Amino acid sequence: MEEEEVSVVENKKVILKKYVDGIPTETDMEVKLGETIGLKAPKGSSCFIVKNLYLSCDPYMRGRMRDFHGSYLPPFVPGQRMEGFGVAKVIDSDDSNYKPGDIICGITGWEEYSLLHSSNELRKIQLDDDDIPLSYHLGLLGMAGFTAYAGFYEICSPKKGECVFVSAASGAVGQLVGQLAKLHGCYVVGSAGSNQKVDLLKNKLGFDEAFNYKEETDLDAALKRYFPEGISIYFDNVGGSMLDAALLNMKVRGRIALCGMVSLQSLSSSSQGINNLYNAIPKRVRLEGFLQSDYLHVFPQFLQHVKGYYKDGKIVYIEDMCEGLELAPAALAGLFSGKNVGKQVVCVAKE
Amino acid sequence: MEEEEVSVVENKKVILKKYVDGIPTETDMEVKLGETIGLKAPKGSSCFIVKNLYLSCDPYMRGRMRDFHGSYLPPFVPGQRMEGFGVAKVIDSDDSNYKPGDIICGITGWEEYSLLHSSNELRKIQLDDDDIPLSYHLGLLGMAGFTAYAGFYEICSPKKGECVFVSAASGAVGQLVGQLAKLHGCYVVGSAGSNQKVDLLKNKLGFDEAFNYKEETDLDAALKRYFPEGISIYFDNVGGSMLDAALLNMKVRGRIALCGMVSLQSLSSSSQGINNLYNAIPKRVRLEGFLQSDYLHVFPQFLQHVKGYYKDGKIVYIEDMCEGLELAPAALAGLFSGKNVGKQVVCVAKE
Incomplete structure (x- = not known):
């Protein structure tokens, strides 16, 4: 041997x-x-x-x-x-x-x-x-991008012209959700935690509006400013008080994709919890948690679409x-x- | 004149x-x-x-x-x-x-x-x-009964053999939800706030099990006792800490119908809030608020079915x-x- x-x-x-x-x-x-x-x-x-x-x-x-x-x-x-x-x-x-x-x-x-x-x-x-x-x-072409793709199309059931809110919007998932929503003909607002990120959202990622949640004393008021007629779709990456504020601002039959809860409130055990879930009843809101791994059958389609958008210069990352x-x-x-x-x-x- | x-x-x-x-x-x-x-x-x-x-x-x-x-x-x-x-x-x-x-x-x-x-x-x-x-x-044949009917069939998408939990289970809505679930071939557990009600649930309304939530120090433990393999469907009439405990016990792809939040916690502003919503993500749980008035197109069918069940002695009220x-x-x-x-x-x- x-x-x-x-x-x-x-x-x-x-x-x-x-x-x-x-x-x-x-x-x-x-x-x-x-x-x-x-x-x-x-x-x-x-x-x-x-x-x-x-x-x-x-x-x-x-x-x-x-x-x-x-x-x-x-x-x-x-x-x-x-x-x-x-x-x-x-x-x-x-x-x-x-x-x-x-x-x-x-x-x-x-x-x-x-x-x-x-x-x-x-x-x-x-x-x-x-x-x-x-x-x-x-x-873009990995788990984060696919999470955005599967969550937006499979969970949010978006329609052209709807009003979409994305938290942690400049993050790995959020930045693609917002750009897909724009390509779908939606009005899109993102929240992020610094003015640098807000600037990227508005000037590089093509969001209609964006705000720095750390500079808002009242998240409910901030959302009412950007969504005077309510939110059709909230793609939630943070949980906590942002989710609570969004629950106060959903349109009738609005949808909330629960994607991640990375906010400090969600992570700490001294959390105040979600207090506005009641609003889901009169507004008939659907909240749905999801994992990208349940949608792997659409992964090839995702790769094809998102690669195409990227090559055509329609999205950036x-x-x-x-x-x-x-x-x-x-x-x-x-x-x-x-x-x-x-x-x-x-x-x-x-x- | x-x-x-x-x-x-x-x-x-x-x-x-x-x-x-x-x-x-x-x-x-x-x-x-x-x-x-x-x-x-x-x-x-x-x-x-x-x-x-x-x-x-x-x-x-x-x-x-x-x-x-x-x-x-x-x-x-x-x-x-x-x-x-x-x-x-x-x-x-x-x-x-x-x-x-x-x-x-x-x-x-x-x-x-x-x-x-x-x-x-x-x-x-x-x-x-x-x-x-x-x-x-x-x-039975009014708004309460129709809320049970629309919520159970249209929101919960029940399948035979699934495990169903109903809170405020002897109430106007809950008692019919449980009986419809039994007729559908589900395992059904109800919670209520007195031993008299628990007795009615088990001995008159045909629930498989029932418990007095006021006698439970740990709602999570109570639910684990009755649902060792998890809850497929939670028909929530109370919100508050019962909803929070249910969120810890949902099966993968479980559904929660948000019907009413009559619990004291939900009604008072000093509420602790819902702390376990995070679990909806790994378990892919859907929570959906609804109003019976969105489903009036199935009201005639509801009347026919539920009247029939009642006349045939299959349900009581x-x-x-x-x-x-x-x-x-x-x-x-x-x-x-x-x-x-x-x-x-x-x-x-x-x-």
Whole structure:
């Protein structure tokens, strides 16, 4: 039997130190050095080794940092490397479907190199000549973009001319919801947490109006200013007091897509709660929680449509890219204080 | 011109004294004596005079006792007689569609005699030989029953074998929801506020299980006891902490029909609010507010089905009848403390 020489390299990782109670902070995670990995997929394993290029920071990951096992995804294991959506390059493979050089997108480790199995939710990225940045497969063309697409079309049942409100509107999901709503012929208003983001919404992302919720003392009054005749569709990314204010301003038969509740109120246990749900009765409002993963049958259609819009210059996408795995903990924690401007991505390696 | 002799009689009324802030009490209303009415419909008025027989006490009426004009029904006018659903007998008529002796059901005054116009939402009751008590047209075959029917079939999309939870389950709406769910092949659990009501639910109304929420220290634990695998459908008549507990116990793709929020928490402004709405996202739960009046196109079908079930002995209906207009204020106020057992009706006159 011939002995193969296996190249062994250091494999920097991000680990979860311990379960998190409230809002995740940078120090809940740790960049761990000194571990190594062999860059050869074990024979008979049907696995493959990837070099991670881009990692996605997503609010849902907070759910995996808690000691709660009843959700749709299991928690991370304290002391072990975290995982999330990423774009990676195949280095070596024992799976005939994946060859060295292939670019894949799916759940990978928060580390430089990962040993993956095709049972992970993976898809190969076709590198056509369309000049779409690889990292966009985590945002515009990834889970965030698909969340916007599935939520807007499948949950909100939009009609031309309707009045759409989007919170966290410059975020990974919100920015595409607003642009799809504009393309659909809707009037679109977004809220965000800084004047820089408001400016992007109005001048780069094409929202009709936008406001900085931190400068509003009365969210109900703010919504009445932008929606004097009420909101047809509220795409809710934040929960908390913004959802409560929106409930006071829905039109009859309005729809609320519950997409994420990243607001501090929603995350903290001292929350005041939602007080205006009663209004859903006289206004016949429908609130619906959803996960993009229930709509994967429309994913090919999503890719085709949104790629088309992007290539035709009909939509743009804003990313917040940080360079280096060392910055991943701060980048993930930053989501919960709204530090990111656009979709938060970590570049581990460019190729 | 021949002068007609018009019989003039005293017309006892219930008036709203002033707008109500919190929970309505008996003393917010007053029985007013001394006013009179002529029992002749004015010529050319297209009106008719009715003698009111049964009046319906409904939780939605609280909304009309407040100084709030943005809802789907205008507030009552302080100092003037209240109104609500009732069954009445036509005494005299200037409208060729209504003849003396006709029995009508619809919005009428909280008084002994009312001058009505057919623009009011009225329907004539066909007195066939079916032995259905007249007052049932306010409950089982009236707005309450139709709310149950429309809410269960149109909002909850029930499937055979699903697990259904009903709050305020012995009330005017809840008791029919539970019985329809049983006829549909569902497992049905109800909550109510006294052991007498729990007994009725289990032994008269055919619920699989029932519990007294006032004897539960932990509503989440109570629901986990009765729904170890989760709730498919929650028909919510109370809001507040019961809705919050149900949100922790919904199955994936569960549905919540928001029908009424009569709980003290929902009614008081010091409410803690709903804290568990977040769960609607991973569980993909749909919450939907509705009004029966949006579904009047299925009213004929409702009457046919529910009359049929009743005549065949497949459903029963529990009424709480008080005798005399004088007791109407206490009867209406009693709804908000759960004093009524079954549908609350006031008998003004038997014929």
